[in-house]
Amino acid sequence: MHTASASWPLRGIIPPMITPLLDNDTLDVTNLEKLIEYIIGGGVHGLFILGTTGELSSLSYSLRRELIHHTANLVNGRVPLLVGITDTALSESIQLAQTAAEGGAAAVVAAAPYYFNLSQVELIAYYQHLADQLPLPLLLYNMPSHTKIALEPATVHILAQHPNIIGVKDSSGNGVNFQHTQHLLRHQPEFTVLVGPDELTAEVVLLGAHGGINGGANLFPKLYVDMYEAATRRDVAALLPLQEQVLTVCSRLYRIGDTAASYIQGVKGALSLLGLCHNKLAWPLQPFSSKELASIQQYLAEIKVSV
Template sequence: MKKAVLPKPLRGIIPPIITPLLDSNTLDVKSLEKLLEHILSGGVHGVFILGTTGELSSLSYRLRHEFVEHTCELVAGRVPVLVGITDTALAESIQLAQTAEKCGAAAVVAAAPYYFSLSQAELIRYYQQLADQSPLPLFLYNMPSHTKISLEPKSVKILTQHPNIIGIKDSSGNGVNFQLLQYQLKDNPDFSLLVGPEELTAEVVLLGAHGGINGGANMFPKLYVDLYEAALARDLDRLLPLHQRVMQISTNLYTVGSSQASYLQGVKCALSLMGICQNVLAEPLQPLPEKEQTIVRQYLQELNVMLPTNAAV
């Protein structure tokens, strides 16, 4: 399969794509193709599968491997594909990394194992073992809200010394820690610093970070690419209204309902209303109730999104 060249550092907008499903254990390949073409048409710089937005922890191992195969085949080397290999078992992470390498992915991404709470020393050793055995370059993934472990900046600095660890996706939402990380790694220009929360993307890129792995780019890829390019150019007149639109998406679409998974529910509901995929989440998560789907529809209309009349939710 075709494989895209992985720039060092990796820059730009790399959407963490949803996993289109027909049911909890069946990949919707037609919707996956539609989603990828929609995202790539917006000029994104890569795609990231099997992350939090992709419901990694709820998917069977068979489905994860199948998802990697289909995504790499459909992307066909047009942009780098990053594959999430987070797991509680090192062997499972390595097996998925091997599938990713075989299928033509460019790199893998791993958050901390999320059952036992590890010390920083244990976490460093874990990542070093993972990087030693991975056939692809490894991005660290700091996601303390889901893993119960925060990857501290001083630990990241130690891990940058490993030749197979090439970047980090920081989804902590801790802007101070991210700026500390940027400062500590100012002499390591090839190490990619990517932020998860899209509310911070404009700020961190202005300050020298390399881009964002932003969930809203599933729906509005060009908006996030424009945001990144304006921040990179330090064009504040262009950047500020784009950032306001990103904040409008974040505060409206991601907060409907009372579930702690409201972000993911909102993204999938919006994509279904846009006619891109079905509104199916992997168990145990459930889609938004019908009343709340109506609220999402209203928010999309306020954002001037053209919705197909036959879009099913």
């Protein structure tokens, strides 16, 4: 096994990979390999496991460790591997980080510990204490829709002074706060700034962000890489039709259901139709029904993206 060398800031498209499952607590190793090869074959710049799209909060600790082990072996240093360690218990996050380090991951990613509504002062103390004990660099993960706690731009700026906190993934969808964060970090060009929502990636890269951790890149990695590269070149003529395709993917596949997990259900359902995983989600999440899968099948036929 090899470790991919990662330079900071980390740039590009880093898909938040779904977790292929056979049942609630059994990893689908066969499709895991197929999916990794498919995604890396699309030219992506890294891989992120155990994030929101990877159903981190629903997976047992033993399955999380198994996923880290198999993914690290299969990636084998070809791209930097990021591992999510979000948890409500500090010790569990540290143990996951140790597993990630043993596997050769480049960095770990942690959202705010959910359940208690922490203040910004408490968040700063938590992340500093966590970063002090980690064997790998840490990226902050701003995901207020699920954690119910937002990382304010000033908080990110303070935490960016910590030597082991090297970046942020912002999935808030708050473009004003994201630009404020970028402005505060303008004198720290090595600090990685990545965005979560697919729809915003092209815009923020044009404005100086380093890339996207976009769920749709599970399905169409080359499309997202092409979009990112056009944005870095500031080639608006090439970028506009690619952005239009990304918006079509989002509008077709992320909004079929009416639950907070509809985008996970949509991505996993679409991947199952492409033969890259089973349509299995970990409890308490439920997969889309055959009726919803039929809609996804129709949308896949309409989306003009080669796979």
